Amino acid sequence: MPPPEVVPFAEEHVEAAGELLAARHRRQRAAEPLLPERFEDPTEAAGEIARVGAAEGSSGASAFRDGRLVGYLVGAPRSHPVWGDNVWVELPGHAVEKAEDARDLYAVAAAGWVERGRTRHYVFVPASDGALVESWFALGFGQQQAHAVREIPEPRDAELPERLEIRAPRMGELEALIELDLALPVHHGGSPIFSTVPPQSREASREEWVTTIAGDDDKILIGALDGRPVACWALLAFDEEGDDVALMRPEDACFLHFAVTLPEARGAGIGVALTDAAFAWARAEGYRTIVTDWRVANLLASRFWPRRGFRTTFLRLYRHIP
Numbered sequence: 001m002p003p004p005e006v007v008p009f010a011e012e013h014v015e016a017a018g019e020l021l022a023a024r025h026r027r028q029r030a031a032e033p034l035l036p037e038r039f040e041d042p043t044e045a046a047g048e049i050a051r052v053g054a055a056e057g058s059s060g061a062s063a064f065r066d067g068r069l070v071g072y073l074v075g076a077p078r079s080h081p082v083w084g085d086n087v088w089v090e091l092p093g094h095a096v097e098k099a100e101d102a103r104d105l106y107a108v109a110a111a112g113w114v115e116r117g118r119t120r121h122y123v124f125v126p127a128s129d130g131a132l133v134e135s136w137f138a139l140g141f142g143q144q145q146a147h148a149v150r151e152i153p154e155p156r157d158a159e160l161p162e163r164l165e166i167r168a169p170r171m172g173e174l175e176a177l178i179e180l181d182l183a184l185p186v187h188h189g190g191s192p193i194f195s196t197v198p199p200q201s202r203e204a205s206r207e208e209w210v211t212t213i214a215g216d217d218d219k220i221l222i223g224a225l226d227g228r229p230v231a232c233w234a235l236l237a238f239d240e241e242g243d244d245v246a247l248m249r250p251e252d253a254c255f256l257h258f259a260v261t262l263p264e265a266r267g268a269g270i271g272v273a274l275t276d277a278a279f280a281w282a283r284a285e286g287y288r289t290i291v292t293d294w295r296v297a298n299l300l301a302s303r304f305w306p307r308r309g310f311r312t313t314f315l316r317l318y319r320h321i322p
Helices: 011-031 042-053 101-115 130-137 171-189 202-214 243-248 270-284 299-307
Strands: 005-008 059-065 068-075 086-089 094-096 120-126 142-151 164-167 219-225 228-237 253-261 289-295 311-320
Touching (some): 011 068, 042 068, 068 086, 219 270, 270 289, 289 299
Parallel strands (some): 086 120
Antiparallel strands (some): 005 059, 142 289, 142 311, 164 219, 228 253
């Protein structure tokens, strides 16, 4: 099959693009039914495309064969300084009939991005679409982040590891809580992750903990060994994450957005106990599903969470143009 005709993405392409995204989502839900059903509706899907297409600095490409839209790609920069000179292809930012066409779309769209000095490219790809993932790999992208979901399981009887207590954080242990807060970015900065995201200051962490302990927005579970905090799991309602993640947000879902265990406490069963406690809290709160994510180069996380029953829904892929 010859390559498609590729032109700049335009507003008049949104309606047809909605059909493509809805078809992609139907295929993905066949592999993972916990994903939200409403985006199987082309109108709902088109609304998501219109949103990303209206983002400041948005640009992209559309692919046609015989006058019919067969693929689209839309990206926009994020302003956060951590991401560098970037373009993000968000969850609804691309869909194709043929996986290979993603490469032609990227070739056109990326030319403009790089010309404008935006050399760090991020794209979310359905993990269940192996051919599409391979097309992005063939463009020089690699896996950076995994997003996953599972049902809230039935509670199980399990004894806590000896000397471990699971409880809420306490104001009188702020210094120990700060150590937990800083442990994850320190771990991510090491091999083989090499994240460039700097840890926040101790003072900023202290202020955040004071606010968190005084409030009730997050559910914080502390694993304390002999009374000392050595692990932390934090959860919140997934609908607090905003519109950017709508395609991966199940109904009645909570989000496990932070999990860390100090190095000296790993391997003692604390993570499993905290995960069971997180499931129990979620069930008691009426949630039916739970979502989390992790850096795929984080060897500990990328092995731990699938063993806890989490199934990958989306991969965030990354390419840095030299």
